[in-house]
Amino acid sequence: MRRNKRVMSQKESKKLLKKASVGRLGVSWKNQPYVVPLNFVYSKGRIFFHCAEEGKKLDFARRNPNVCFEVDRFLGVKKSVKPCSYSVYYQSVIICGKANVVRSLARKTQILREIFEIYARKTAGKFDRGQVAKVKVVEIRVREISGKQNLPTRMQE
Numbered sequence: 386m387r388r389n390k391r392v393m394s395q396k397e398s399k400k401l402l403k404k405a406s407v408g409r410l411g412v413s414w415k416n417q418p419y420v421v422p423l424n425f426v427y428s429k430g431r432i433f434f435h436c437a438e439e440g441k442k443l444d445f446a447r448r449n450p451n452v453c454f455e456v457d458r459f460l461g462v463k464k465s466v467k468p469c470s471y472s473v474y475y476q477s478v479i480i481c482g483k484a485n486v487v488r489s490l491a492r493k494t495q496i497l498r499e500i501f502e503i504y505a506r507k508t509a510g511k512f513d514r515g516q517v518a519k520v521k522v523v524e525i526r527v528r529e530i531s532g533k534q535n536l537p538t539r540m541q542e
């Protein structure tokens with residue numbers, strides 16, 4: 386990273402991944418990048434999201450499982466006298482890793498339960514096996530995590 390003082394520790398980066406509710410999946414195939422926003426969970430060091438059985442992101446990720454995943458938090462504008470001296474406060478994390486579709490029904494149910502409970506903020510009941518079978522759950526095994534931040538004074542330790 387060009388500016389060392391902006392580096393987020395691995396611990397802080399993982400905290401943001403736990404807190405964020407939207408991430409952006411970056412995939413590419415035959416010189417064509419594609420970025421798509423998704424809800425997700427960061428669980429046991431991996432990213433998981435669920436989606437329909439078919440679609441462009443899944444097509445791309447199947448053809449080229451090397452993907453990126455990004456999350457961020459916009460923390461406001463740093464004002465200044467001159468417009469060119471304005472800057473922004475933020476935290477962001479970029480992951481590079483390998484995507485694969487989770488096959489095990491038990492594992493899929495467990496991940497869907499985690500997703501449900503985080504986003505619905507309530508305990509999930511019983512999952513219908515037929516519905517679980519239809520949904521795709523994708524796992525991203527993390528190869529590399531980097532975090533960068535520019536924090537306002539009030540948030541600096």
Ligand SMILES: Cc1cc2nc3c(=O)[nH]c(=O)nc-3n(C[C@H](O)[C@H](O)[C@H](O)COP(=O)(O)OP(=O)(O)OC[C@H]3O[C@@H](n4cnc5c(N)ncnc54)[C@H](O)[C@@H]3O)c2cc1C
Pocket residue numbers: 407421422423424425434435436437439440441442443
């Ligand atoms: C906050 C948020 C959370 C979301 N969470 C999930 C989730 O958890 N799971 C999930 O499957 N989807 C989620 N979506 C929808 C997701 O962004 C995609 O629209 C969806 O997954 C279909 O993607 P696809 O590649 O299969 O698109 P396809 O249905 O194959 O369509 C491909 C074409 O549609 C266009 N397109 C697709 N998605 C978008 C988009 N979001 N905005 C603009 N153009 C688009 C692309 O340019 C592309 O050419 C979420 C969207 C938002 C904004």
